[in-house]
Amino acid sequence: MARDIVIWPHKVLTSATQPVMDFGPALEKLLAEMAESMxxxxxxxxxxxxxxxSLRVALVGREDGTFFEIVNPQLLERSGKVTLEEGCLSVPEEWEKVPRFEKVKVRYQDKAGQWHETEAEGRLAHVFQHEIDHLDGHVFVDHLSNLKRTLIRERMNKLQKSQVRKKD
Structure with a gap:
């Protein structure tokens, strides 16, 4: 069953997540719910x-529609610079150009706890960095100017208030 997506600046999005220690059925269920939500x-x-x-788990989409299930990821290498337009499910309807690294090498565990390394470039590298930022307690708006971040925060606060009213 899909879970509701949390809207920034909710505290859970601004705090670093905890490493996964239990690679059992609860992790499988969480990954399935995240996939449905996404x-x-x-x-x-x-x-x-x-x-x-608040666990160090993410799904990173490939261009073919499949995705990486990454647990406890670490960015090992970064190179090049690229700026691409970026949005976020937790910051709906907001799109801004964000500087990132063009290529990355990532080490992560799969849902069974096995370690993997992969290299990515272009849009895939961008998505890896975006999701790992989330796990570190950062949202793409953290890469923007104070003015842009403040304006987006005001819009998200209004959105959160309207969602609360709809549930009442």
């Missing part, structure tokens, strides 16, 4: 804290 929102990636769970 699909419903038509996203290309999602981190566990975006559905209110």
């Amino acid at each position: 699909a419903e929102a038509k996203g290309i990636g999602i981190a566990a804290n975006q559905v209110g769970v």
